[in-house]
Structures are given as C-alpha cells and as structure tokens.
Amino acid sequence: MLTDVKERAGIKRQIKLPNREAFKIALRSVKIRLWRSVITMVGIVLTIAFLSSVMTSGTIAQAAASDRTDAAALSAKATQVWLIAISLLICAVGITNAMLMSVTERYREIGTMKCLGALDWFVVKLFLIEAVLLGLIGSVLGATLGFIAGLLAGMSQYEHLLGAMPWGKALQNVAVAIGIGTGLAVIGAIYPARRAGKMPPADAMRTEI
Amino acid sequence: MAEAAVETGRQYAVKTLDVEKEYVMGKQSLMALKGISVEVMSGEYISIMGPSGSGKSTLFNMIGGLDKPTGGKVYIDEVDISGLDSYELAWLRCRKIGYIFQTFNLIPVMTALENCTLPMIFAGMTSQDAMDKAAELLALVGLGDRLRHKPLELSGGQQQRVAVARSLANDPAIILADEPTGNLDLRTGKEIIDLLRRLNKEKGVTIISATHDLKMLDVSDRIIWIRDGMVDKIEKRSELDIEVGTLEGEEA
Numbered sequence: 479m480l481t482d483v484k485e486r487a488g489i490k491r492q493i494k495l496p497n498r499e500a501f502k503i504a505l506r507s508v509k510i511r512l513w514r515s516v517i518t519m520v521g522i523v524l525t526i527a528f529l530s531s532v533m534t535s536g537t538i539a540q541a542a543a544s545d546r547t548d549a550a551a552l553s554a555k556a557t558q559v560w561l562i563a564i565s566l567l568i569c570a571v572g573i574t575n576a577m578l579m580s581v582t583e584r585y586r587e588i589g590t591m592k593c594l595g596a597l598d599w600f601v602v603k604l605f606l607i608e609a610v611l612l613g614l615i616g617s618v619l620g621a622t623l624g625f626i627a628g629l630l631a632g633m634s635q636y637e638h639l640l641g642a643m644p645w646g647k648a649l650q651n652v653a654v655a656i657g658i659g660t661g662l663a664v665i666g667a668i669y670p671a672r673r674a675g676k677m678p679p680a681d682a683m684r685t686e687i
Numbered sequence: 688m689a690e691a692a693v694e695t696g697r698q699y700a701v702k703t704l705d706v707e708k709e710y711v712m713g714k715q716s717l718m719a720l721k722g723i724s725v726e727v728m729s730g731e732y733i734s735i736m737g738p739s740g741s742g743k744s745t746l747f748n749m750i751g752g753l754d755k756p757t758g759g760k761v762y763i764d765e766v767d768i769s770g771l772d773s774y775e776l777a778w779l780r781c782r783k784i785g786y787i788f789q790t791f792n793l794i795p796v797m798t799a800l801e802n803c804t805l806p807m808i809f810a811g812m813t814s815q816d817a818m819d820k821a822a823e824l825l826a827l828v829g830l831g832d833r834l835r836h837k838p839l840e841l842s843g844g845q846q847q848r849v850a851v852a853r854s855l856a857n858d859p860a861i862i863l864a865d866e867p868t869g870n871l872d873l874r875t876g877k878e879i880i881d882l883l884r885r886l887n888k889e890k891g892v893t894i895i896s897a898t899h900d901l902k903m904l905d906v907s908d909r910i911i912w913i914r915d916g917m918v919d920k921i922e923k924r925s926e927l928d929i930e931v932g933t934l935e936g937e938e939a
Contacts, residue, residue, distance in 0.1 A: 596809060
C-alpha cells in the first residue's frame with residue numbers, strides 16, 4: 479500500500495554527488511580557509527618529515543653497516559619508534575580538532591546542503607576529501623623534506639653515500655611516509671565528518687555560533 | 688478528507704494530521720506544536736502567521752521533512768513522510784520541495800550560479816545543463832547580471848533572490864519559505880513577496896510561507912494563524928479585508 483502511494487507520487491531514491499563536483503567543493507572549502515588549512519597542514523608536514531627523515535637515516539645506516547647489529551643502535555631505534563608513535567598521535571589529534579572546528583563553523587552550511595537534498599554520506603564524503611587533500615599535500619611536502627634532511631645528515635657521516643645509496647628502498651620509505659600521513663588525516667577526520675553527516679537539517683540550521 | 692479531494696479534482700499538496708512536537712531539554716519539556724491539522728491544496732499560496740515562539744517555524748520544519756514530529760502525520764502529495772527512508776527523504780527535499788530561509792542560507796564559498804546549480808547536481812543533472820538552467824532561473828528573478836558574484840558581494844534582497852532561484856532549481860511542487868522577508872527592509876521584502884506571488888501564478892507552485900510580515904496578507908490565498916502551538920483560525924483572503932486595519936493597529 480505504502481509503496482503504491484509512493485509510486486503514484488513519483489518518489490524515487492536517486493540522488494547523486496559526482497566525485498568531480500565533490501572534489502571541487504572540497505577544494506574550495508580548503509582554499510577559502512587557507513590560513514587554517516595551512517596550520518593544520520604544517521602539523522602533518524612536521525610529523526611526516528620527522529618520520530621520513532628517521533626512516534631515511536635508518537636505511538642509510540643499514541646500507542653503510544649491513545653486517546653489524548649493535549645494541550646501542552637498536553635501543554636508539556626503540557626510542558625513535560616511541561617518538562614517532564607519539565608525534566603521529568599528536569598529529570591525528572590535531573587534525574581531528576581542526577576538522578571538528580571546521581564542522582562546527584559550517585553547521586548551517588551542512589544543514590542547507592541537506593535541505594537541498596544531500597544525503598548523510600555526501601557530507602561525510604566532502605569532509606573526507608578535504609582531509610585527504612590536506613593529508614596528501616602535507617605528507618608529500620613532509621616526506622620530501624624529511625628525506626632531504628635524512629640524506630644530508632647521511633652524507634655528512636658517510637662519504638661516497640650517493641653511489642652506495644639504496645635508492646629503491648629510500649623511495650619506498652618516502653611512499654610509506656606519504657601513505658601514513660594521508661591515512662592519519664583521514665582517520666582524524668572520520669569522527670568529525672560522521673558527526674557532520676548525521677545532523678538532522680533542522681538542528682544543523684538552528685545552531686547559532 | 689481524501690474523498691473531498693477526489694471530488695473537487697484537486698490534490699492536497701500538504702496535509703498535516705494532529706502534528707505534535709515536543710522538545711525535551713533535560714527534565715523540562717516543551718510542546719511546540721499541540722496537534723496541528725491543516726490542508727494545503729496544490730497551487731495555493733498559504734501564509735502561516737503567528738507571533739514569535741508560536742510554533743510557525745517548527746511547523747515549517749515538520750512540513751518540509753527537516754525534523755520529525757513526535758506525534759501525528761505529515762503527508763506530502765498524499766505520502767506519509769514518516770514512512771520514507773533517508774534516500775527517499777533526500778529525494779523529496781531535492782525534487783519536490785524548494786526551501787527559502789530568513790537568513791538566506793546560501794553557501795558562502797559558492798557564486799550565485801553555483802549555489803543554484805547545487806540542487807540540480809544532487810538531482811543528477813550534468814554540470815553544463817545545471818549551469819544553463821541556473822543562469823535562466825537567476826535571470827527570472829532579475830539577477831541575470833550577477834551570476835559570478837559570491838553571496839557576500841550581494842545585498843540582502845539579492846541574496847534572497849538567489850535563494851528563490853535556487854529553490855526553483857528542480858521545478859518543485861512546493862516552495863516552503865520560513866520568514867523570507869524577515870531580514871529585509873520593507874521595499875525589498877515587498878519585491879520578494881511579489882516575486883513569490885508571480886511564481887505561484889505563472890508556474891502554479893504551491894507556496895507555504897511562515898511569516899509575521901503583514902504585507903504577506905495581501906497576496907495569500909489563505910492565512911493560517913498559529914498561537915501557542917495550535918491553529919487559532921484559518922482565513923481566506925476575501926474574509927480578511929475588514930480585519931487588517933485592527934490587526935495592524937494591534938501589532939503597532
């Protein structure tokens with residue numbers, strides 16, 4: 479009975495947000511809050527630069543002394559792992575915080591979009607794309623900086639490094655660092671994005687800040 | 688009720704049946720709507736009038752599917768909207784209903800043109816078609832030369848025109864306007880009212896407007912007065928002329 483009435487009234491389910499449009503909207507949201515986006519990104523850049531430089535130095539040290547394993551090096555590594563883990567955590571918290579602010583600031587915009595027919599996951603998608611953009615740009619910058627720093631440090635320690643450098647492994651490190659940075663940004667953004675998506679339109683628009 | 692609609696050959700655009708809304712804040716609860724039953728025929732221009740806090744906007748949200756009633760039913764085109772899932776509800780908001788708000792609610796980072804294209808993109812239209820139609824609609828509301836302006840570069844009246852154009856994007860059957868003139872001066876408010884009336888006449892769109900702007904009385908087919916979350920009275924325009932004088936005296 480109900481479906482029958484629905485059909486008569488012509489109610490359907492098809493609602494879309496093509497990726498290209500979503501990307502355009504998200505990019506604009508990043509650009510319009512450029513200063514804040516840059517600050518969020520700096521956090522990612524520093525974290526990933528640290529990660530990348532440690533990984534690069536590790537690779538260089540391994541290549542320079544592949545047959546030696548000494549206890550001092552191992553314990554130094556353990557400390558570094560701790561440092562990296564904590565910096566990654568702080569970075570994720572920073573991103574979550576920035577995205578939550580961004581969601582709060584845009585309650586009305588989110589409500590309006592939903593009035594115009596946006597589904598919950600459109601909103602989630604927009605916020606996640608924003609996070610990926612910030613994460614990707616920040617990680618690429620950070621990983622490159624970190625790699626260069628690690629390389630310079632290595633060159634001061636070992637002569638003839640450029641010839642003996644395992645470039646494949648080094649590039650792999652950079653890629654891993656970029657992946658981790660982007661992943662981190664997405665993880666940090668999931669909660670704020672879901673919160674934004676779940677808001678009933680009336681509530682979202684009533685909120686005054 | 689349904690039989691009556693069939694007999695007259697006109698359909699209800701919106702019908703509410705004993706709609707109640709209770710807001711619970713901690714231990715206190717507030718009945719914003721205490722059982723509202725109204726019917727709006729398609730093609731009508733309806734004003735919902737009442738003082739601030741009377742429940743106009745709450746009723747508006749219920750009719751628009753923006754909030755769920757705690758009791759009673761809302762029918763849009765004879766469909767009980769509480770029976771719709773989130774996809775169908777989104778579809779309804781996108782295609783069937785156009786919304787206009789007191790605060791315009793344009794997306795600030797988008798130009799007038801992009802604001803108007805958004806509902807069409809959600810509806811699955813290609814970007815080019817959506818742009819063409821948005822330009823057409825903006826020309827219709829008299830903003831043909833402001834397509835590339837961002838909301839902040841437009842005056843209040845112009846922003847509300849963009850909102851009107853946006854509400855028309857997917858040729859909705861119903862336009863819901865919540866205090867559309869509330870943030871505008873007298874003259875621009877009048878222009879928006881005239882624009883809505885023209886659209887109602889030319890396109891046959893049903894218009895439901897929550898307002899306490901008495902200028903709306905002139906153009907409405909019927910006025911639904913809300914007081915304390917209940918329907919106070921429903922008047923046709925023809926019955927109204929005598930009372931306007933006293934009302935304006937009251938408000939002033």
